[in-house]
Amino acid sequence: DGGITQSPKYLFRKEGQNVTLSCEQNLNHDAMYWYRQDPGQGLRLIYYSQIVNDFQKGDIAEGYSVSREKKESFPLTVTSAQKNPTAFYLCASRTRTGRSHYGYTFGSGTRLTVV
Amino acid sequence: AQKVTQAQTEISVVEKEDVTLDCVYETRDTTYYLFWYKQPPSGELVFLIRRNSFDEQNEISGRYSWNFQKSTSSFNFTITASQVVDSAVYFCALSWGTGFQKLVFGTGTRLLVSP
Numbered sequence: 001d002g003g004i005t006q007s008p009k010y011l012f013r014k015e016g017q018n019v020t021l022s023c024e025q026n027l028n029h030d031a032m033y034w035y036r037q038d039p040g041q042g043l044r045l046i047y048y049s050q051i052v053n054d055f056q057k058g059d060i061a062e063g064y065s066v067s068r069e070k071k072e073s074f075p076l077t078v079t080s081a082q083k084n085p086t087a088f089y090l091c092a093s094r095t096r097t098g099r100s101h102y103g104y105t106f107g108s109g110t111r112l113t114v115v
Numbered sequence: 116a117q118k119v120t121q122a123q124t125e126i127s128v129v130e131k132e133d134v135t136l137d138c139v140y141e142t143r144d145t146t147y148y149l150f151w152y153k154q155p156p157s158g159e160l161v162f163l164i165r166r167n168s169f170d171e172q173n174e175i176s177g178r179y180s181w182n183f184q185k186s187t188s189s190f191n192f193t194i195t196a197s198q199v200v201d202s203a204v205y206f207c208a209l210s211w212g213t214g215f216q217k218l219v220f221g222t223g224t225r226l227l228v229s230p
Contacts, residue, residue: 031216040124042206042222050216058217088158092218104150104218106160 002027006091006107012115013078013085021076021110023091032074033092033104036060043090049074078112086114117142119209121221128197128228136192136224138207144168147211149183149190154204154223163205166190197228 004025013019025032031050035043045058049068063082068074074093078085091107118141128134140149151163164174166183174181178195194201207221 033218035220040222042121043220045217045219048216050214090158090160092160104160104162106152109158111158 004091004093004105004107006089006110008110009108011110011112013112015114016080018077018079019085019112021078021089021091021112023074023076023107024072025074025091025093025105026072027093027095027105028071029093029095029105030071031094032068033094034058034064034066034074034076035090035092037088037090037109046076046089085112087112117144117209117211117219119207119219119221121207121224123224124222125225125227128226130199130228130230131196133193133195134197134226136194136205136207136226138190138192138221140188140190140207140209142209142211144211147209148215150208150210150218151181151190151192152206152208154206156203160206163192194226197226199228199230202226202228 007022033048034046036046037043044060046060046064047055047058047066049055052068052071055066055068063079065077089110092104094104120139147168149166153161153163164181171183180193182191204223204225206223208218210218
C-alpha cells in the first residue's frame, strides 16, 4: 500500500548535535512538507518542496535544513541552531497537479527529544 | 493573512452525547479549501473531509456532519452519539492560493469521550 514512512519514531539528541529525520513516500506525490507540532500550538510549517531540487521556507524554518534530491525523499535536519527542538515532527505529501484531490497524506511522525 | 481559529481547547462529553467542534477561518482569497483532520493518540493525522469554497452544502458521513457557512467564515464539525473511539485531537485547516501550496492549521480541539 502507498503511504509515507517516517523514521525513527522516537529520537533523542544531545544538545549541540545535528540530527536528521527521514521521510519517504511511495505515492508518487510531487509536493512534500515538514510540520512541527508543540502542545497547544497546532502544526506549524517548517519547509516544503513542490518539485525535486527545489524547496521553500515555511513559517518556522530557522534552525532547520532540508534537501529534495529524489521525488520520494524529503529529509529534515535539525541543526544545533534550533534552540528548542523537542517536538513532534510530521511529514506530509500531496499531488501537485489536478484539481481532483488537494488532500494531504501524513506520516506517523517522529518525536524528537533533546537530552 | 490566512488564519484558522479553534477556540475550544478541550471538550469533555459522556458517550452518546452530541458534540460540535467550532472552526473559524480568515482568508482574502475567494478560492480555498477547508479540511478537518483527526489525530488519535498514536500521532498520525487522519483525513476526515475536504470542502472547497464554492460548495456550501452541508455534508453528513455516518455520525459525522459538517456545517460550512461562508457568511460567518465557519466550518463546524458535529459528532452525533459520540463514542469513546472518537477521543482524539481534531484539527481544522485551510489551503488557499495558486496551487494551494500551503496548509495552515488551527491549534486543535482535544475531545475526551468518557464511557
